[in-house]
Every structure is written in structure tokens, then in C-alpha cells.
Amino acid sequence: MEDTESLILQLFDVGAVKFGRFTLKSGIESPLYVDLRVTVSHPPVLEAVARRLSAVLEAAQCEYDVLCGVPYTALPFATVMSVRSGKPMVMRRKESKAYGLKRSVEGAYAAGQRCVVVEDLVTSGASILETVEALQAEGLQVDGAVALLDRQQGGSVNLSQRGVRLHTAFGMEDMLRVLVRASRIESTVAQSVMEFMGANRTVPVPVTVRCRWGAAAAAHPVAQRLLAIRDAKRSNLCVAADLCDAADIMRLCEQIGPLICVLKVHADTVDNWTAETASALRAAADRHNFLLFEDRKFADIGHTVVCQASGGVHRIVAWADLINAHGIPGRGVVDGLRQACQASGRAVGLLLVAQMSSKGNLIDSAYTERCLAMAREARDLCIGFIAQERLDDTGELLVMTPGVQLAAGGDALGQQYNTPADVIGCRGADFIIVGRGIYGATDPCQAARAYQAAGWAALTDASSRAR
Numbered sequence: 260m261e262d263t264e265s266l267i268l269q270l271f272d273v274g275a276v277k278f279g280r281f282t283l284k285s286g287i288e289s290p291l292y293v294d295l296r297v298t299v300s301h302p303p304v305l306e307a308v309a310r311r312l313s314a315v316l317e318a319a320q321c322e323y324d325v326l327c328g329v330p331y332t333a334l335p336f337a338t339v340m341s342v343r344s345g346k347p348m349v350m351r352r353k354e355s356k357a358y359g360l361k362r363s364v365e366g367a368y369a370a371g372q373r374c375v376v377v378e379d380l381v382t383s384g385a386s387i388l389e390t391v392e393a394l395q396a397e398g399l400q401v402d403g404a405v406a407l408l409d410r411q412q413g414g415s416v417n418l419s420q421r422g423v424r425l426h427t428a429f430g431m432e433d434m435l436r437v438l439v440r441a442s443r444i445e446s447t448v449a450q451s452v453m454e455f456m457g458a459n460r461t462v463p464v465p466v467t468v469r470c471r472w473g474a475a476a477a478a479h480p481v482a483q484r485l486l487a488i489r490d491a492k493r494s495n496l497c498v499a500a501d502l503c504d505a506a507d508i509m510r511l512c513e514q515i516g517p518l519i520c521v522l523k524v525h526a527d528t529v530d531n532w533t534a535e536t537a538s539a540l541r542a543a544a545d546r547h548n549f550l551l552f553e554d555r556k557f558a559d560i561g562h563t564v565v566c567q568a569s570g571g572v573h574r575i576v577a578w579a580d581l582i583n584a585h586g587i588p589g590r591g592v593v594d595g596l597r598q599a600c601q602a603s604g605r606a607v608g609l610l611l612v613a614q615m616s617s618k619g620n621l622i623d624s625a626y627t628e629r630c631l632a633m634a635r636e637a638r639d640l641c642i643g644f645i646a647q648e649r650l651d652d653t654g655e656l657l658v659m660t661p662g663v664q665l666a667a668g669g670d671a672l673g674q675q676y677n678t679p680a681d682v683i684g685c686r687g688a689d690f691i692i693v694g695r696g697i698y699g700a701t702d703p704c705q706a707a708r709a710y711q712a713a714g715w716a717a718l719t720d721a722s723s724r725a726r
């Protein structure tokens with residue numbers, strides 16, 4: 260194994276470790292700056308870094324099929340590791356291409372292969388997580404990462420909470436000790452770095468999503484909760500649990516609950532729906548922190564929808580957080596639903612069905628425009644739309660899009676599917692709604708993970724391009 264002490268000294272001697280006053284990306288002022296990019300100008304040092312990273316993986320008995328360096332600094336490290344070991348590498352694009360194959364991960368790989376992420380140094384672990392999410396969105400399995408330096412500021416814990424085990428060559432304290440012992444720095448300098456680290460022990464993973472709107476900006480309490488859940492769980496995934504048996508729905512909830520922000524049901528398609536089903540769903544939603552969406556698509560006169568929303572066997576507004584309606588009956592449908600929601604005493608958000616995913620549907624742009632106007636007039640109840648694209652530029656009304664699968668296509672009854680990258684990145688949706696792509700998969704949990712990663716990667720990418 261490459262001698263840690265000699266590697267640290269080589270890094271210092273080529274100027275990769277600097278002491279002084281530096282403002283970090285986070286805005287924090289640091290007495291130390293580590294810039295491992297300079298190693299590309301010193302091939303023996305670059306090779307020593309790669310050798311050390313490979314040795315760390317070997318010592319940890321980490322099994323993997325492909326390597327992926329976090330762009331850009333760790334790309335040469337991963338390349339040299341790959342060339343030395345013969346293990347193939349994949350490359351994550353930081354910006355997705357608007358032409359060609361539009362792939363966010365380049366190289367030859369197959370879904371289900373195990374990938375190890377290679378990084379230069381870790382602070383909060385956020386950069387590793389961004390790469391992990393992009394790789395998972397392509398179906399790769401990532402549960403390990405290797406980095407040269409652990410700044411010992413919470414990255415390892417942040418990563419393990421998200422299922423990624425971090426292996427590192429050395430920590431900040433090791434590095435300072437070596438530099439003092441070799442008289443490269445004064446002990447007072449090391450002391451000031453230690454004090455800085457003591458004051459910055461835990462750097463949280465920043466919420467990179469500066470989406471079109473955030474929880475604090477949302478006026479409606481249900482929209483606020485939805486966005487807070489989205490950011491906390493890093494998930495803009497709504498699962499359509501279109502199953503006929505209540506026990507199957509509950510089983511699915513337990514499997515995918517931690518990965519989703521909304522569970523959508525069609526209560527009227529559940530053969531054995533009872534009041535207990537509603538209570539069990541409510542308890543699961545509270546336990547796993549997701550919202551419940553009843554996709555009843557109300558479309559009648561105001562008086563009738565009051566009864567449909569609050570009565571019958573389903574008593575929808577007694578348990579659902581989100582409901583939806585067609586605009587076709589005019590504003591009476593919204594007024595009726597407002598009355599039902601107010602009488603329930605619960606906060607419920609309404610989504611207007613402004614567009615549909617089915618082939619040949621009769622909705623045209625004039626109808627969609629009128630739904631938009633209806634929503635703007637009912638901001639006390641309406642939080643957004645079921646639609647296939649972003650409808651208003653203020654960004655205040657959210658868009659949830661059904662008809663989503665990992666590959667574009669359709670079914671035999673006119674459903675049309677687009678990919679998460681397309682509906683979020685190109686069409687401007689905020690949330691994806693996925694049914695059969697998840698509950699119809701052999702492993703719904705693994706499928707939900709792939710959709711969560713794909714939806715989140717598309718959202719964060721779209722948000723960074725919008726900034």
C-alpha cells in the first residue's frame with residue numbers, strides 16, 4: 260500500500276495543500292485549501308493518488324464492475340485507476356447534452372452493474388451524492404465511494420444515511436500530523452485548522468434544488484408540506500398504486516414509502532376498500548412522510564361533487580391530502596370541492612386536470628388556458644395541475660405529470676409514456692407520477708429507487724440550468 264505519509268508530503272510539495280485564508284464554495288472562511296487538480300501536472304503524484312485509492316478499495320474488499328469519477332477533479336484519478344486495474348470506467352456528464360443520445364452517463368454499462376464512485380476529497384458528500392443519483396437513474400447500483408481525503412465534516416455520515424459507504428485514504432487530522440512532523444507547517448497552523456474543523460464539524464448536504472419554487476414561497480399549506488417532503492427526501496416521485504386489493508397497496512406502501520413524496524390511489528378501483536383502508540393508508544403516509552392523493556378526477560356539478568368528495572364509502576376529504584378535478588363543469592366544481600374540504604376541517608390541495616397523457620384526448624390548448632385561469636382564481640384551494648408540461652411562468656402552480664416510464668412508449672389502451680428527463684428537463688414538470696413502471700416491476704423497491712433518482716437528477720439538473 261502506498262505510504263500515506265509520503266503521499267501527503269508529495270501533495271504538499273506540488274502545492275495541492277495550501278494554508279492561509281480561503282473562502283469556500285459554501286461561503287465559509289477556511290484556513291486551509293486543498294486543490295487536488297494540480298496533480299494532473301505531476302504524473303508521478305497522480306499515479307500515486309490512483310494507486311492509493313485502488314489500495315483503499317482493495318483493503319475494504321469492495322466489489323465493483325465499473326468506476327466513475329466525480330467530475331471534474333476525480334476524473335483523472337478514476338481514469339488512471341481504470342487503466343491500471345483493467346476495470347472499466349463510466350463518465351458522468353455535469354451538463355446533459357441537448358443533442359445526440361442525450362446520455363447523462365457515458366460509456367458501456369448495464370443496469371444492475373455495481374459502480375464505485377471516485378472522489379478527491381469529501382466535505383458534506385454532496386458532490387458524491389449528485390453523481391450517485393445520476394448513476395442510479397441509469398440503473399447502476401452504487402453503494403460505495405472512495406476518496407483520498409476525508410475533511411471529517413460529516414460527509415461519511417451523510418453518505419451512509421443515503422446508503423453509500425465511504426472509504427477514504429486519510430483524514431484531515433492525519434494530514435496535519437504528518438505535515439507538522441515533517442516540519443512543512445508550524446504546529447500553530449495545524450492548531451488553527453483543528454479549531455476551524457471543531458467549529459464546522461457537520462456540514463449538511465445542501466438542498467441543491469432551487470426549484471421553480473420552494474416550500475417557504477408556497478402559499479398553500481399542502482403545497483408547503485409537499486415541497487418540504489420533496490426536499491427532505493430528495494424525491495419528486497408520486498407513485499400511482501393502481502392495485503385492486505387493499506393489502507397489496509399497503510404492502511407496496513411499506514416497500515416504497517421512504518422513497519416517495521406522494522402516493523396516489525384510485526379508491527374506487529379497490530375491491531375491498533373499507534374505512535380501515537383509509538386509516539391504514541393515513542398511518543403509513545404519516546409514518547413514511549408522504550402525501551396521499553385520491554385521483555377521483557371530479558367532473559360534476561358543485562352539489563354532486565360535495566357529496567362525492569365527503570360521502571359514499573370513500574369519504575375522500577377525510578383522509579386525502581390531494582384531490583383533482585376536471586375543469587369541464589366550470590367553477591362550480593371548484594366551489595363544491597372547497598365546501599367539502601372546509602367542512603372536513605383538513606387542509607386539502609386541489610390539482611386541476613389541465614392536460615392528459617392519453618392518445619387522442621379531447622383537451623386542446625384553449626381548454627388548458629381556461630383551466631389555468633380557473634386555478635389562478637382559486638389559489639386558496641388549487642395548488643397546481645395534472646398536466647404534460649409547465650403551464651404558468653410565475654412558477655407558483657406546480658405540475659404533476661403522469662404517463663412516465665424510464666423508456667418512452669405506450670400501452671395498448673392509449674396511454675403514452677415519456678421519460679423523467681423529458682417531462683421534467685424539457686417540459687418543465689415538477690413531479691413525476693409513475694404507476695405500472697413501479698408496482699408492475701419484479702422488484703418495486705428497486706424500480707422506485709431508479710425513478711426517484713431519475714426524477715431528482717432531472718429536477719436538480721433543470722433547476723441548475725434555470726439559475
Ligand SMILES: O=c1ccn([C@@H]2O[C@H](COP(=O)(O)O)[C@@H](O)[C@H]2O)c(=O)[nH]1
Nearest residue numbers: 499614615616617661662674693694695
Ligand atoms: O392524464 C392522465 C391523468 C391521470 N393518469 C393516471 O396516472 C396513472 C398512470 O399509471 P401508469 O401505470 O404509469 O400508466 C394512472 O393512475 C392514471 O389513472 C394518467 O395516466 N394520465
